[in-house]
Amino acid sequence: MEGTSEILEQAIExxxxxxxxxxxSARRIALYLLKQNEESVVxxxxxxxxxxxxxxxxxxxxxxxxxxxxxxxxxxxxETGKICVVEESQDVFLIEKTNEFRGRYHVLGGVISPLDNxxxxxxxxxxxMHRINDEDESIDEIIxxxxxxxxxxxxxxYINKLLKxxxxxxxxxxxxxxxxxxxxxxxxxxxxxxxxxxxxxx
Amino acid sequence: MEGTSEILEQAIExxxxxxxxxxxSARRIALYLLKQNEESVVxxxxxxxxxxxxxxxxxxxxxxxxxxxxxxxxxxxxETGKICVVEESQDVFLIEKTNEFRGRYHVLGGVISPLDNxxxxxxxxxxxMHRINDEDESIDEIIxxxxxxxxxxxxxxYINKLLKxxxxxxxxxxxxxxxxxxxxxxxxxxxxxxxxxxxxxx
Numbered sequence: 001m002e003g004t005s006e007i008l009e010q011a012i013e014x015x016x017x018x019x020x021x022x023x024x025s026a027r028r029i030a031l032y033l034l035k036q037n038e039e040s041v042v043x044x045x046x047x048x049x050x051x052x053x054x055x056x057x058x059x060x061x062x063x064x065x066x067x068x069x070x071x072x073x074x075x076x077x078x079e080t081g082k083i084c085v086v087e088e089s090q091d092v093f094l095i096e097k098t099n100e101f102r103g104r105y106h107v108l109g110g111v112i113s114p115l116d117n118x119x120x121x122x123x124x125x126x127x128x129m130h131r132i133n134d135e136d137e138s139i140d141e142i143i144x145x146x147x148x149x150x151x152x153x154x155x156x157x158y159i160n161k162l163l164k165x166x167x168x169x170x171x172x173x174x175x176x177x178x179x180x181x182x183x184x185x186x187x188x189x190x191x192x193x194x195x196x197x198x199x200x201x202x
Numbered sequence: 203m204e205g206t207s208e209i210l211e212q213a214i215e216x217x218x219x220x221x222x223x224x225x226x227s228a229r230r231i232a233l234y235l236l237k238q239n240e241e242s243v244v245x246x247x248x249x250x251x252x253x254x255x256x257x258x259x260x261x262x263x264x265x266x267x268x269x270x271x272x273x274x275x276x277x278x279x280x281e282t283g284k285i286c287v288v289e290e291s292q293d294v295f296l297i298e299k300t301n302e303f304r305g306r307y308h309v310l311g312g313v314i315s316p317l318d319n320x321x322x323x324x325x326x327x328x329x330x331m332h333r334i335n336d337e338d339e340s341i342d343e344i345i346x347x348x349x350x351x352x353x354x355x356x357x358x359x360y361i362n363k364l365l366k367x368x369x370x371x372x373x374x375x376x377x378x379x380x381x382x383x384x385x386x387x388x389x390x391x392x393x394x395x396x397x398x399x400x401x402x403x404x
Binding site: 004006010019027028030038046053055 | 227
């Protein structure tokens with residue numbers, strides 16, 4: 001089509017692949033970049049490439065990190081003996097923001113999902129067991145912080161079963177229930193039902 | 203903060219500067235890119251840089267283009283004598299999509315806006331007059347397709363006044379099927395097409 005530029009269209013096509021970005025917003029972003037100075041566009045491009053090229057994963061917990069081991073695993077001030085098991089690296093970030101947990105993490109990199117052909121060997125369960133068997137870590141609690149969907153539940157169940165023989169290790173999971181500041185009226189039945197089932201003494 | 207990566211944070215910071223992208227979507231995009239293969243991330247980065255480095259502007263109409271003159275100005279099949287005056291390059295793209303106009307364009311690169319210290323000399327009005335005085339172009343109609351806001355109105359008024367002495371040139375403007383206070387960018391094709399077809403004498 002006339003009235004456009006092949007280079008512009010290529011940039012739009014690439015941008016439109018990003019999550020949450022349709023062709024219209026991709027076009028807006030491209031035209032915005034055209035108005036910026038070259039330095040800042042190169043800075044953005046470099047940041048994206050080094051994201052892919054320079055970032056690594058902690059060989060212990062599996063979180064995405066600038067170095068190996070990551071800043072959490074290498075921090076001697078973190079509580080030893082407690083591992084919080086999460087699905088993805090961003091979950092570590094979210095939990096760290098709460099300042100509620102001072103132990104270490106283990107990122108599974110996914111969940112067991114037979115429909116997607118993802119079994120226990122496809123996620124980082126073996127390396128979790130390796131850490132549990134490592135006497136230096138002397139684990140006494142595994143906190144499961146997986147998403148409350150059927151795959152998360154299945155994965156939590158599987159890990160809990162694996163840990164049954166380890167009597168010295170307590171397996172816990174984060175509480176699922178009514179989110180703070182919400183009214184019951186707006187809560188779905190599944191959540192309300194779960195909140196009821198796991199009610200605590202006041 | 204622990205549990206995150208400096209490289210990741212830098213990419214998020216750069217992405218969050220894009221229009222329509224807050225920190226949350228920037229993080230989602232960054233984590234999405236981390237999961238892609240290196241080739242496709244490099245492809246995106248290259249597209250953004252070449253957007254800035256390789257794109258040029260048509261020295262005649264001012265539209266962003268891969269070459270100079272642009273594909274519209276160099277197309278001998280386009281109707282001569284008619285110039286559609288728009289604010290920005292993307293307006294050319296939008297009008298081309300309607301297939302309603304087969305003449306050529308002139309991109310002002312902005313509008314007169316005294317509050318922002320933008321006067322007639324700061325936008326491409328001189329080059330428009332130059333084209334109008336060019337006998338090769340033999341202009342007989344100038345179609346004003348500016349945004350229907352006060353700056354667009356002022357600019358249309360100014361250009362119309364400049365063209366008063368040219369009795370052989372008809373000054374028209376796209377019809378106000380377009381709701382006032384909206385920008386061309388957000389108009390659906392059908393409305394824009396209608397507005398073109400029913401343009402009136404200024």
